Amino acid sequence: MFHYDYRPRGVCSRAIHLDISDDGSTIESVSFEGGCNGNLKAIGKLVKGKPVEEIAGILAGNTCGPRPTSCADQLSRALLEAQRAARA
Template sequence: METFVYRPKGVCSQEMRFEMDGDIIRSVKIVGGCAGNLLGISRIITDKKISEVISAFEGVRCGIKPTSCPDQISKALLAYAAEHDIKVN
């Protein structure tokens, strides 16, 4: 297991902390943002493959913002995959 920390941009949340087991998300803790929604999202993506989550979350917008917390989660997972040479497509 490895902890991966990501600082999202353009959203209310300030930090995303992932517990990773290779290409599987074991847990996620998100600081800031809409607490209930992000807790629900964290529970939904626990024990999922990163490729599944990226596919579902990439490009999701929050209102008029060009990004959202789910989109930032996909960006975090893409960064993790690149850093660990994990293919996501």
């Protein structure tokens, strides 16, 4: 398992903690610090066991109110960054 910490930008959450498979293909767990607690815990449950690229594609570009990004969009970016790091 590969662990990765990501600092999101432009959203309420302060950190995203990811565990993905060693080959970078599958999400093992996701947790957030800050943000909308219930919604972000639900996202973590929904994405567990799913392919990184599938979830990143679904969540990319999601916005929150007037912001050009969201915690989900930041998760998409975090997943792809973690995947690159795991495969390096």
